[in-house]
Amino acid sequence: MTQNIYDDPEFFAGYRRLPRSVQGLAGAHEWPTLRGLLPELRGRTVLDLGCGFGWFCRWAREAGAQRVLGVDVSEKMLTEARARTADAAITYRCADLETLELPEACFDLAYSSLVLHYIEDLTGLLARVRRALRPGASLVFSAEHPIVTAPRQPRWTRGADGRKTWSIDGYGNEGRRVRDWLAKGVLKQHRTLATYLNLLVRRGFTIVHVEEWSPSDAQIAADPSLAEERERPMFLLVAARA
């Protein structure tokens, strides 16, 4: 079972204050890129794996999706999602993605934002998602980039020229990483970029696009603290076809 850190009061309080929680998709720097990987949603059935407060579920409906299923392990987040949603075409379900059961050949898009790096049995989840997708359907997801999840102790250092560099180690050693982020002892799963892609290929997905997200010039101009995210890729974004 995945650690349900979102129901930890300290983590939840911190998470609730993040720009992406307060402003929704507009508060997520990688959203414009991720949106660009999405298929046409008009009339489609959409699955959101790790839907949180339901921002994407509601956006998908605005983009024309016919039905949306949002799944999350955190009952706290789903309570807020439901309170913010007045739309009978959106269903929220509380479930652990490690064991989630899904109907067969039912969805046109499976979407997941910054959730898969928490999943221990990604092979199993992808197998279940693949079966739940219609032929030709899309899987679009973001995850923390393996360069970020790899290190034992994540840290920036400054070179002699004053520029920041990211220290990487343990890249080839996949598995659990313990992080202090919003709360102590957040558990993440490091896997290589190759593993993400090979798992997809072995499950019968075709890789359509891979993005190693860095902020744009405009984003850095608006928020200069983002500049360091040019030095290493922060997020991995993938679009695949069933």
Add this chain to the structure above:
Amino acid sequence: MTQNIYDDPEFFAGYRRLPRSVQGLAGAHEWPTLRGLLPELRGRTVLDLGCGFGWFCRWAREAGAQRVLGVDVSEKMLTEARARTADAAITYRCADLETLELPEACFDLAYSSLVLHYIEDLTGLLARVRRALRPGASLVFSAEHPIVTAPRQPRWTRGADGRKTWSIDGYGNEGRRVRDWLAKGVLKQHRTLATYLNLLVRRGFTIVHVEEWSPSDAQIAADPSLAEERERPMFLLVAARA
């Protein structure tokens, strides 16, 4: 035009002494993995982009390939390749891969070992290689991993725990990198892993397998200096289908 560093006397003298030059494929740590990505070669026509001393060309013939074309920018290396080859089914051609012209729908495998990170116009090369491949043919290549090509100044540092970490910066800034390796001023091209894959997809290739090579336990036992290569991936290996 690609810098022809291989014809630089100092570089060539150093390169000639590398285990992979002296022992051939057996001297290349990543070879067993790369070999595992190759299709059946019996009766097939093979293209080796950057064939060097011709080790792979000769191996492909031993593996049953019907005809092999080895291309390299270095006349010095091809002179040695020809001297070591007594096989009319192997042809060596001196050409710059940036402008190499190839016959259409002619090859069953395009292979390239540690060469593509020297190529400036990879888009153009992949387009020409794609046209030269038969439908369903394979492209299998290795390149320096983008984590290795990215930094302005490649370097290992030691953490407080004495373990080595690799410093990464400039990952999102693609383009030329100047390295001192065997000779001063070796020019390489940094591109992200996403770019390698997206260029293939846009040219109509299907990604079959991606490997971020690290040494095996047995390899580290045989050569303990390899252990650090577990900390960051040294080589990118890709298999794609036309």
